[in-house]
Ligand SMILES: O=C(O)CCC(=O)C(=O)O
């Protein structure tokens with residue numbers, strides 16, 4: 001099923017909420033500038049290598065904990081071994097507001113300590129996977145900037161579907177938690193022809209921020 005306009009806030013499945021245009025253009029611009037700084041620091045962003053040897057098409061940089069398929073480290077073990085960049089407290093505050101807004105509650109006790117800052121260009125995509133290296137049940141927050149994409153999310157039990165395909169545009173928020181915290185999800189393609197606000201993203205690029213609670217100490 002493909003969800004077309006109208007772009008209204010929607011519960012896609014229990015615990016999975018899509019809030020279109022959650023970030024206004026100024027907030028998007030600030031996040032893009034931050035993402036570009038993170039991606040330029042130290043060894044920079046990289047295309048991680050999967051255990052089978054394939055290189056991911058998505059380029060990413062991590063904050064708080066460095067994610068390597070499929071574990072976390074405090075150091076960039078697949079790069080120069082330097083310490084991962086810190087997770088800023090303002091980003092944790094933004095994550096808490098995202099969860100509260102998505103779940104329509106006044107406030108939540110949500111302190112993410114991991115961010116994956118993903119950059120997609122051209123044919124980049126992200127295969128169906130679970131976010132399951134965490135040791136905490138808290139939801140995942142996903143923020144989209146720049147080029148639109150098709151985000152696919154299914155159930156926690158079957159990689160092969162059924163799925164919901166959701167078009168994510170710049171500024172959109174998705175939260176997935178509760179019984180869908182371990183849902184299989186991925187990005188099937190970019191939609192580079194959609195209009196993008198002038199927020200400083202390279203033409204055709206999509207940036208995604210994924211915030212998680214690691215449950216690690
Ligand atoms: O880019 C996205 O929207 C999803 C990213 C994702 O699922 C991840 O980084 O684990």
Ligand SMILES: [Fe+2]
Pocket residue numbers: 129130131185210
């Ligand atoms: Fe994911």
